Amino acid sequence: MFSYEGKKALVTGAGRGIGRAIALAFARQGADVALAARSRDQLEEVAEEIRALGRQAYVLPTNLGDVLAADAMVGQGVEAMGALHVLVNNAGGGVDVPGDFGPLAETSPEAFDAMYALNVRSPLFAAIAAAKQMGAQGTGGAILNIVSIDAVFPAPTEALYGSAKAALVNLTKVLGYEVGPDRxxxxAIAPGVVETALTAPWLATEEMRQDRASFYPLGRVGQPDDVAAAAVYLCSDEAGWVSGNVLYVTGGQLATSDVFRWTRAHNPVPESARI
Structure with a gap:
C-alpha cells in the first residue's frame, strides 16, 4: 500500500518543517523528489537525507513570493525529473510586511498583496502548470495544497492569512473539478498548530506547550509527520477517487465548540485597534 515507485514529486517549502517531512515521506515510499524553497542550504540538507534513502533529489531554490517563479519552478522540476506526478504546495505563511498579522484596522495594501502573492497566486499558478503537465503526460497525477484551519474558521489577528488560505481552498475545489477529466x-490539508520553526514562539516553554495542547482533544500539538502521513495518503493511488476535498489534521480541534479559544485568549484585539 502507498507505493510511490516510479513517481516524481515536487514539494515546495521543502527545506524544513512540514515540507521536509512530506518530501522525506514520499522518498521513503519510493518517489524521487524535487525540493523548492528559498534556502539552498536547507534544501541541500534535505536532498542528502533523500539520497541516503536511495532516491533521487533535486534542489530548486525558489522565492515563491514572486508569482512568476511558480510556473518556472514547475518547468525546472519537470526538466530535472523527466515527468511530474505529484505537486505539494506547502510554501506559505507570513510575509514579514507590516500589517500581515494583527487587527484588520492596522493592515496595509502592501501586506494584503504580499500575503495573497505567497499564499494564493503562487500555489494556484504552480498547480495550473502542474495540472497541464500531468494531463500532457497522460498519466494524471495529484496536487495537494497545504492550507490551514484558519481557512474555515475566522481567527482574530490572522484575517489576511486565513482569508488567503480560504481562497486557496475554493481554488482547490474548482481546479479539481476542471482537471478531473485528465485524471x-x-x-488540500488544513493543519492545526504543528510544531515547526514558525510556531516555536507559541511553544517556547513547557508551560506554553501544555497550555496550547490543552485546547486539542487529543492532548498534544501536531508534528510535521502527522501532516506528512495525510499527504502520503492523499497523493497516493489509493486515494484515486478523492478530489476537491479538504482533510483537517487538527488533533480533534474541529470537534470543540469554540475552535479559536486559544487565539482569543492570547491574541486579543486591542481596544486601540477596534474600528
Whole structure:
C-alpha cells in the first residue's frame, strides 16, 4: 500500500518543517523528489537525507513570493525529473510586511498583496502548470495544497492569512473539478498548530506547550509527520477517487465548540485597534 515507485514529486517549502517531512515521506515510499524553497542550504540538507534513502533529489531554490517563479519552478522540476506526478504546495505563511498579522484596522495594501502573492497566486499558478503537465503526460497525477484551519474558521489577528488560505481552498475545489477529466486530483490539508520553526514562539516553554495542547482533544500539538502521513495518503493511488476535498489534521480541534479559544485568549484585539 502507498507505493510511490516510479513517481516524481515536487514539494515546495521543502527545506524544513512540514515540507521536509512530506518530501522525506514520499522518498521513503519510493518517489524521487524535487525540493523548492528559498534556502539552498536547507534544501541541500534535505536532498542528502533523500539520497541516503536511495532516491533521487533535486534542489530548486525558489522565492515563491514572486508569482512568476511558480510556473518556472514547475518547468525546472519537470526538466530535472523527466515527468511530474505529484505537486505539494506547502510554501506559505507570513510575509514579514507590516500589517500581515494583527487587527484588520492596522493592515496595509502592501501586506494584503504580499500575503495573497505567497499564499494564493503562487500555489494556484504552480498547480495550473502542474495540472497541464500531468494531463500532457497522460498519466494524471495529484496536487495537494497545504492550507490551514484558519481557512474555515475566522481567527482574530490572522484575517489576511486565513482569508488567503480560504481562497486557496475554493481554488482547490474548482481546479479539481476542471482537471478531473485528465485524471488529475486536487486536494488540500488544513493543519492545526504543528510544531515547526514558525510556531516555536507559541511553544517556547513547557508551560506554553501544555497550555496550547490543552485546547486539542487529543492532548498534544501536531508534528510535521502527522501532516506528512495525510499527504502520503492523499497523493497516493489509493486515494484515486478523492478530489476537491479538504482533510483537517487538527488533533480533534474541529470537534470543540469554540475552535479559536486559544487565539482569543492570547491574541486579543486591542481596544486601540477596534474600528
Amino acid at each position: 488529475v486530483r486536487v486536494n
